[in-house]
Amino acid sequence: MKDRMRGGLVKALLLLIVLLPVGAFLHYNLPGYDVVRVVGTEIRRVDTEPTTGENPQRTRDVYVIQAVDPDGGDVRVYYNEDTGWGFPFYFKFDSANVQARAQELAEDRATALVTHYGWRVPMFSWFPNAVSVERVEPGYTPIPWFNIVFLVILALVIGWIWWSIARWRRRRAAAH
Known part of the structure; x- marks a missing residue:
């Protein structure tokens, strides 16, 4: 149980380390x-x-x-x-x-x-x-339309990449 919590904490920390600079760059x-x-x-x-x-x-x-x-x-x-x-x-x-x-x-x-x-x-x-x-x-x-459209498109692209990787992993796991 502790290992799962530690693993989740490490994943959350790595996600934060990636998202913080990306968010600062976009801002x-x-x-x-x-x-x-x-x-x-x-x-x-x-x-x-x-x-x-x-x-x-x-x-x-x-x-x-x-x-x-x-x-x-x-x-x-x-x-x-x-x-x-x-x-x-x-x-x-x-x-x-x-x-x-x-x-x-x-x-x-x-x-x-x-x-x-x-x-x-x-x-x-x-x-x-x-x-x-x-x-x-x-x-x-003001309504920041450009930012809204840009961030929605960025989220869709990231979601599509995430979904493609997950699908590739499922196919690879099913093949073995």
């Missing part, structure tokens, strides 16, 4: 939706490489969108960078347009839906990347 890369009041925008110069003897320091401009949660007043800050063809595959090439829209909304102090990916980690100065900004009515509640 980081799938789009998030925040309803905020845009209060400001700016352009920051960011160092990309440290200065070495022969190489001058390389910098780039990063758009920043500052916002406030209209209900709780929590501050939200988003970077606004192109993803280009790289991962995650948002194919975002219009950060200047997104910034102009955010600036317009900031001047109006309007409520906006910010679609983003990534996490805000103050200790490392990490900011989520805004993919789009659009005006919405106060009190708007």
Whole structure:
């Protein structure tokens, strides 16, 4: 009896070790939706490489969108960078347009839906990347349709793989 409990505990622990990074990966890369009041925008110069003897320091401009949660007043800050063809595959090439829209909304102090990916980690100065900004009515509640469809399809694929492996094992056991 104890061996079965230990075996179940080991399986649960292994499942957790696999699911935790997969869940974190999905949470980081799938789009998030925040309803905020845009209060400001700016352009920051960011160092990309440290200065070495022969190489001058390389910098780039990063758009920043500052916002406030209209209900709780929590501050939200988003970077606004192109993803280009790289991962995650948002194919975002219009950060200047997104910034102009955010600036317009900031001047109006309007409520906006910010679609983003990534996490805000103050200790490392990490900011989520805004993919789009659009005006919405106060009190708007977004429904994450893309995430719902993606996760349902992912669950179906995993279920199909699980079922195929179980069927293969039953056939193999029946053959012996």
